[in-house]
Amino acid sequence: MRVALTVLLLLAGCDGGTTPPPSGTLPDAGPGGVYIALTRDFEDFRDWQSFAIEDPTAPAAHPPGPSRVYINAMPPEGLRRFPVGTILVKTIENGAPQDWAIHAFVKRGGDFGEGLVGWELFELRFDEDERPIILWRGAGPPSGQGYLAPVDGGSVELVCRDCHAAGWQNDSVLNPFTRLSY
Numbered sequence: 001m002r003v004a005l006t007v008l009l010l011l012a013g014c015d016g017g018t019t020p021p022p023s024g025t026l027p028d029a030g031p032g033g034v035y036i037a038l039t040r041d042f043e044d045f046r047d048w049q050s051f052a053i054e055d056p057t058a059p060a061a062h063p064p065g066p067s068r069v070y071i072n073a074m075p076p077e078g079l080r081r082f083p084v085g086t087i088l089v090k091t092i093e094n095g096a097p098q099d100w101a102i103h104a105f106v107k108r109g110g111d112f113g114e115g116l117v118g119w120e121l122f123e124l125r126f127d128e129d130e131r132p133i134i135l136w137r138g139a140g141p142p143s144g145q146g147y148l149a150p151v152d153g154g155s156v157e158l159v160c161r162d163c164h165a166a167g168w169q170n171d172s173v174l175n176p177f178t179r180l181s182y
């Protein structure tokens, strides 16, 4: 009986990394120092450290609303780039969680990305059980999923790097709360 229990406990402890690390710590990078985020990595993002954003930049498909930026682990001092495994989530929290706009940056590492080097970009949504699901991921949004900017009575679609590349001195991260200090 005792042996069976020990085996069970061992198995529970060695679940192949299915449990995301606790808030405030970075997940381990995979082979080659590259971190490939999975849906479960976003599961508890609302428990992470977060900051309210005044007057946020909102994607076109969503009305403006209360906004927060969540981070899984703040960068240590002295770095010019966020460490591999860093996840930043930005929400526009309008109405039920299922209706929120949710975008994320994940520091994947290597030379992934176009302009926002090393960052993989995501759009997420909560399902009925308030578990996040990934709508798209990659170097940028699929056509039609960017932000609209008004020009001369019409509008143009902006992709993520159009705005975020301006933050190159802070590794493309724009909010004032999760800044690198070096």
Ligand code: HEC
Residues within 6 Å of the ligand: 053, 055, 056, 057, 058, 069, 088, 089, 090, 103, 104, 105, 121, 122, 123, 141, 145, 146, 147, 158, 159, 160, 161, 162, 163, 164, 172, 173, 174, 175, 176
């Ligand atoms: C029109 C400019 C603009 C576009 C386009 C844009 N963002 Fe942002 N984003 C911002 C600004 C500004 C912030 C800082 C918070 C705020 O003021 O809303 C931000 C913050 C974020 C954050 C939190 C980390 C940070 O940089 O502060 C994430 C994650 C994010 N955006 C993802 C995306 C994704 C993914 C896309 C593309 C689908 C995108 N953004 C397109 C302007 C933009």
